[in-house]
Structures are given as C-alpha cells and as structure tokens.
Amino acid sequence: MTKEKILERIFLLIALSSISILGLIAFFIFVEGVPLIWKTGVRTFLMGERWFPSQGSFGIFPMIMGSFLVTLGALIVGVPLGVGCAVFLCELTPPAFAVAIRPMIQLLAAIPSVIFGFWGLIVLVPMIRVHLGGPGLSVLAGSLVLGIMILPTIISISEDALRALPRTFKEGALSLGATHWQTIWRVLLPAARSGIVSSIILGMGRAIGETMAMIMILGNAVQMPHSLLDSTRTLTTNIGIEMGYATGDHRQALFATGVVLFFIIMGLNSLALVVSRKGRS
C-alpha cells in the first residue's frame, strides 16, 4: 500500500470517531439502564407516578410530564421571539446593523447555563413569588428561562433558512403589489417553512436536554404539576440531582431515565433532519 493510501485509511478512521462515540454513549447507557426498565416493566417505568428509590419503586411519569410542560412553555416563549428575531435580522434591519447584532446572539449561545439558572433564581423566582404567589420555583420560571436559552438555536437556523431563499421570491411578491409585510408573512416565511420547523425541533431538543439551569429554578419536587406556579422535576434534573449519591438499582434507574431521554433526543434529531431534507428537495 502506498503512503497516500495508508493516510487515507487513517483519516477515515479518525472521521469515524464521532459516530463511534455516539455508539459508545448509546451502548454504555443502555447496558446500565435497560435491565432496570425490563425489571420494572416498561409500562410501570414510563407511566408509573411513584418515584421512591429507597422502596424500589421507579415511575418517571411525573418527570416526563415535567419535561413536556417546561419544553412546551419554552416553545411558547421562544418560537415567536426567535422567528421574529430571524425576520428582523434578514428583512427589517440594514445589513451593517445585523452584522453588529449577530455576535450578540452568538454570545447568548455561549453564556453558561448556570448563569441563566442563577439569573432565574435571583430575579425571576422572587418576582413570581411576590406577584403571582406559590413557591416561585416553578414551571413558569423554568419555561421563561428556557425560552430565552433556546433563542440562539431558533434564530440562527431560521435566519439561514430565510437567507437561502432566492431573491426572486421577494421581488416577485413586491412587484405584484404586496406590501413588505405581506411578502414576509405570505411568501418568505412559508417558503422557509422547513428550515424554521427544523430550528424549532432542534430548539425543543435543547430545551428537553437542559439540566443545571432547571435544577436551580424548577424546585425539583417529584409531583404532577397542576398549575404553572407548581414546582416540578424534569427527566434531566432527576438525573442531575440524584446521581451524586445514587447506588445500585437507584443508579440504574437514573441511567434508565437517561435511556428515555436519549430516545427522545434521537427522535427529535432525526425528525429535524427529515424535515430539512424534505425542504431541500
């Protein structure tokens, strides 16, 4: 074999590293978590409402609902703001200004999640406690903070989708007498639909996966939340809080929670991929 051929093989091996890491992650988490799911029973594990690790009852339904509610809340806050910001950057502001704003949005993506959590804890939580009642550590606080945290994902991918549209779309609509806003609302946004939808799905993935900020502001009670002001616990925070001291079955149950989370995230990623590929073809 020539030197060139050998080098090509080496690069191929390196290039397979990311996919092998993904495989390793799946393998090790499944090996730790899946036996417990079988032992408890898939139905009891996923739909059970009792989480008492010391008594050996592991039901994660309250956490699934917690993750679902907080994520839904985050989307309600984040999607209009994020898509709005993307439209703002593409259509409403002069390019020079957009160039100045874009690094700030990248900065928003770079702020550590503990800082968001801290801000939620010292600003939002007391505000909610004083004005709306309840413990303050709540679904509402979590949704608001997560809504801001997923903005960079939604803004940057939606903006790319809007920018990728051919100029003729806009020119055509304007020359038919549509106002600028009608063009945005009736032509540009629908045409960029697939990119925007995949940005929302990826934002959703980020929201479901967020841990530290949520530990700091959700209050972490294992209960079915009945109102926006109730404290709750998500799949991620369940792992983050209890991993420090869990042993035996309890630890395996946390890995099993990880398995559920892994499936949800992989599902969302694949969905985002399918949606964006459909848009391209």
Added chain:
Amino acid sequence: MLISRYHTQTAAKSIIWVGAFGTLAMMVWILWEVLREGIPLLRLEFFLDSPRQMGRTGGIFSTIVGTMVLTVVAVLIATPLGVGTAIYLREYTRESKISRMIRFGTDCLAGVPSIIFGLFGFVFFVIFMGLGWSILSGGLTMATMILPTIICTAEEAIKAIPNSYREVSFALGGSRWQTIAKVILPNAIPGIFTGVLLGVGRSVGETAAIILTSGSSFLMPTSLFSPVRTMSIHFYMLAREGISMEMAYATGAALILLILVINSIANWLLHRYVRKLEGKGHA
C-alpha cells in the same frame, strides 16, 4: 372600517422591532445582574487565593487552574480528531454513503444533552476505564462534547479555501497529503482556531457533564488524576447551596468575563479570516 394592509404592516413590524430589542435587552439584563454585583468584588487576592471554608471566603485560584487544565485536555484530544474528520469529509471524499453517515453522527452528537455525556463519562471513563473522578475523566468527556463544534468549524474553514489553491498544488506535482499539509491546513488554521476557541468556551461554561465525571474537590489539583472543581461548578455549588452569595456573584462575574473574552477573540478571528479569504478569492 377595514384595517388597511399598511396598518397591518406597521403594527407587525413594530411588534418585531420590540421583540428583537426585548431579546437583546434580556441578554444585557442577565449579564448585568451578575456583573453589577460581582465586578466590585473582583480583587487580585480573589484570583490568587484558593477557596476556604467550603468557599465562604478566600478566592477561586484552584478552580481557575482546574478549569484551565481540564479545558486543555479536552482541546488537545478533540482538535486532532475534529480536524482529521473535517479533512476526510472535504479532501478525501465527496458526498458518499460514509460521509453522510459521519455527518448524521456528528449532528446527533451535537444534539445529545450534556447530562447524557455526564452519564456516559461516568460509566465509561470514571468506572470502566478506571480513571476515577479526575481531570482526565472530565477532560475526555468534554472532548467528546466539543468534537461536533470543532468538526463543523474546521469543515467550514476548509470549505472556504478556494479550489484554485488545490489545483495549483496538484499542478505542481503535489500529492494529496502534501496539498493538505502544506496548502490546506496552513490556510485553514485561523478558522480551525475559531472552532477550538468555541470549544474552550463550552468547556469553561459546562457543568452537568463535568460534575458527574470530575468530582468537585476544590483542593489544588496535583496530577491529571486529581479530582477537580471548575469555575462553573464552583459557581453552581455556591449559588445552589447558598454557601455565599457574595462569592457566587464574584465567581459568576469572573466566569462571564472569561466567556466574553474567549468569544470576542473567536469572533474577531473569524471575521478577519473570512475577509482575508474573500480578498484572496477575488485576486
């Protein structure tokens, strides 16, 4: 009376302006809230003294050292893997089954939540490989996390190099490897460095993955096998366990300033690089 479409337009545009500026204002508010209280507490002793009494007094020196060493480990491992992957994707293969598979793997890895990386690092590095709660376990876990970022930026950097560069090298009789080593890599370095800096920023700010793999001892690390506490973990512990709000503000401010510096350098480099390549492309 019908609302004219021009009124709708004015209303819609105003709402978007308010939303966009609201978003920027929120970001400034979040940073300002921590910086306002924290910056006055940042004195030289705070940076040069290690935490005392669980972090009630003293400074953050050992956590700064821990953050730095852990980040260096992560970057040293992730950079060759990431750049190698990008080279393979751009220089050795065009769209093929393998390259699509690698891209899919990278996209998925980028979407995996940090707590899952933490669980993985815990069973794989801490227990299975027997590295214990250590800088090495944390650094290796972080390396797997920042790999997608480095692959993506390195690929962009390599993609941005005009094809004429490759053609000239091949025309002069350069082999594929010579072209990569002497033409592609030297020109892509600023772009690659941007990705590395983004990775640095991520490891500095990461908590969930590191807390499960590095322990949280705030003693001065003595080797790669020492348990360690990074600045963000220290900040989290101080704030969540209510050990000292004053120290939490100060550590948070230091953390934000560090992230701001890293991000500004990355941005500046990227702009310079893009401009340079565009200039050359036209010439």
